[in-house]
Amino acid sequence: MGKVIVLAFLRPVEAADPSDVFDIGVIGAGPAGSGAVWRLKNRGLRILWIDKDDFPRDKVCGDAIPYETYGVLDQLEPGAADELRQWGGAERILRSRVYLPSGRGIEIRWKTLAVNSARFQFDHWLVEKALQSAGGVHLAFGQKVTDIGRNNAGFEVRTSGGTFRCRKLIGAGGAHCPLARKANQEESAQSGVRKPERRHKLAAVRTYAEGVTGVSDINEVHALKAYLPGYFWIFPLPDGRVNLGLGILATELGRKKLDLKTELECIVRESPLAGRFSGVPLGSIQGFELPLGSSGSRRGGPGFLLAGDAASLIDPLDGHGIGSALHSGLLSADAVAQTLQGGDESTLWGAYQARLDSVYYRNHRLHRRLVNLAGSPGLLEILGRASLLRALGMDAVSV
Numbered sequence: 001m002g003k004v005i006v007l008a009f010l011r012p013v014e015a016a017d018p019s020d021v022f023d024i025g026v027i028g029a030g031p032a033g034s035g036a037v038w039r040l041k042n043r044g045l046r047i048l049w050i051d052k053d054d055f056p057r058d059k060v061c062g063d064a065i066p067y068e069t070y071g072v073l074d075q076l077e078p079g080a081a082d083e084l085r086q087w088g089g090a091e092r093i094l095r096s097r098v099y100l101p102s103g104r105g106i107e108i109r110w111k112t113l114a115v116n117s118a119r120f121q122f123d124h125w126l127v128e129k130a131l132q133s134a135g136g137v138h139l140a141f142g143q144k145v146t147d148i149g150r151n152n153a154g155f156e157v158r159t160s161g162g163t164f165r166c167r168k169l170i171g172a173g174g175a176h177c178p179l180a181r182k183a184n185q186e187e188s189a190q191s192g193v194r195k196p197e198r199r200h201k202l203a204a205v206r207t208y209a210e211g212v213t214g215v216s217d218i219n220e221v222h223a224l225k226a227y228l229p230g231y232f233w234i235f236p237l238p239d240g241r242v243n244l245g246l247g248i249l250a251t252e253l254g255r256k257k258l259d260l261k262t263e264l265e266c267i268v269r270e271s272p273l274a275g276r277f278s279g280v281p282l283g284s285i286q287g288f289e290l291p292l293g294s295s296g297s298r299r300g301g302p303g304f305l306l307a308g309d310a311a312s313l314i315d316p317l318d319g320h321g322i323g324s325a326l327h328s329g330l331l332s333a334d335a336v337a338q339t340l341q342g343g344d345e346s347t348l349w350g351a352y353q354a355r356l357d358s359v360y361y362r363n364h365r366l367h368r369r370l371v372n373l374a375g376s377p378g379l380l381e382i383l384g385r386a387s388l389l390r391a392l393g394m395d396a397v398s399v
C-alpha cells in the first residue's frame with residue numbers, strides 16, 4: 001500500500017494496516033473533490049483523498065470563477081467567498097463584454113462580484129481550505145488511479161502507489177475520471193450501447209499572455225464568425241496576465257476540420273484583434289475537453305457517486321463548470337455520509353440525481369439548444385440585443 005499522509009499531524013505516517021478500510025475514497029482534488037472533502041472533514045469518518053498530481057498543479061481552464069461558486073463556498077464555511085474575493089491570487093471582475101460577429105458589443109454588469117484566478121493557484125487554495133483543521137483526511141496525492149475493483153467491503157482502488165480499500169467512493173476525477181469511465185464501460189458492456197457523446201462536448205484551448213492592451217475588469221467574449229457556435233475569450237488575471245482561449249462544439253470542430261491551437265494563433269496574430277497582441281509572446285497552448293451538462297449522463301451507481309466533470313455538469317452556454325463541481329462535491333458528500341449512517345442508498349442516490357437534474361440538467365438542455373441557435377450569426381445578432389437581455393433581467397447596455 002502507498003504511503004498515506006495524515007494531515008491532522010502534518011507528518012507522514014507508516015502505511016496503513018492492509019486490513020484498514022476507509023469509509024470514503026474521494027478520487028480527484030479539483031473543485032468537485034475539494035468540495036466533497038471540505039464537507040466531509042471532522043465528521044468522524046476515515047477519508048482517503050487521491051489525486052494523480054501533487055499540488056499545486058495546472059488545469060486547463062478559462063480561470064473565470066463563476067457566480068454560483070460563492071454561495072457554495074459560504075455554505076462550506078461562512079465568509080469563505082469574501083476571503084476568495086479579497087485573496088491576492090484573484091482578480092476582481094464586475095462585467096463581461098460580448099462582441100457579436102458584426103463587431104457590435106454588449107456589456108453585462110454582474111449582480112455579484114466575482115473573480116478570475118489561475119487554476120494553478122485557485123485549486124491549491126481550495127485544497128488548503130478543505131484541509132484546514134481537517135480531522136480524518138488521509139492524502140494519497142501524486143498517485144494515479146489505475147483500476148477500481150469491488151470486494152466484500154466495497155471497493156479496491158489500485159493506484160500507482162498501492163491499493164486502498166474504501167467502503168464508498170466519490171468520483172471527482174474530472175473529464176477523464178477513472179471511476180466514471182469504469183462505470184460507463186460496465187454499462188456499455190451490459191447494454192451494448194455506446195453513448196453519443198460528441199454533441200455534448202466542447203473542445204477548447206487556452207494559453208497565458210502578459211502585456212495585452214485594452215484589458216480592464218471585464219471578461220471579454222468574442223463570437224467570431226469562423227468559430228460559431230463558440231468563442232474566443234480574454235479573461236484578466238492578477239499581475240497584468242490574461243487567460244486567452246478558444247472553444248467550440250466538438251461536433252463543429254470535426255465538421256470544420258479546425259486545429260484550435262493554430263486558430264488561436266491566427267486570431268492573435270492576424271485577426272482585427274491582432275493590434276492588441278503586438279509583440280506579446282504566447283505561453284504554451286493547451287487543450288482539453290468539456291463534458292456538457294446537457295448529456296444527462298449517469299451520476300452514480302452501487303456504492304458510488306460522481307461529481308463535477310465526472311458527472312458532466314458544464315453549462316453549454318458559457319462553459320462554466322467550477323461552481324457546479326464544487327456544489328456537486330458538497331451534495332455528494334452529504335449523500336454518501338448519510339448512507340454510512342444507515343440511510344437508504346437508492347433513496348439518497350435518487351435525491352442526489354433529482355437535485356442535480358433540477359438545478360442543472362433542465363437549464364443545460366435549454367442552453368444546449370441556444371448554442372445551436374448561436375451557430376447562426378444572424379440569430380446571434382437578434383439574441384444579442386441589449387433590450388432583449390434587459391427584458392430577461394440582465395443589466396445590459398450596448399457599447
Ligand SMILES: Cc1cc2nc3c(=O)[nH]c(=O)nc-3n(C[C@H](O)[C@H](O)[C@H](O)COP(=O)(O)OP(=O)(O)OC[C@H]3O[C@@H](n4cnc5c(N)ncnc54)[C@H](O)[C@@H]3O)c2cc1C
Pocket residue numbers: 027028029030031032033050051052053059060061062063064065066143144145146172173174175176177178204205206245287288289290307308309310314319320321322323325
Ligand atoms: C479550456 C477550458 C476552459 C474552461 N473555462 C472555465 C471557466 O472559465 N470557468 C469555469 O467555471 N469552468 C471552466 N471550464 C470547466 C472547468 O475547468 C471544469 O468544469 C472544472 O475543472 C471541473 O472540476 P472537477 O473537480 O470536476 O474536475 P477537475 O478540475 O478536472 O479535477 C479532476 C482532478 O482529478 C484528478 N485525476 C484525474 N484522473 C485521475 C486518476 N486516474 N487518478 C487520480 N486522480 C485523477 C486530476 O489530476 C484533477 O486534479 C473550462 C474547461 C476547459 C477545458
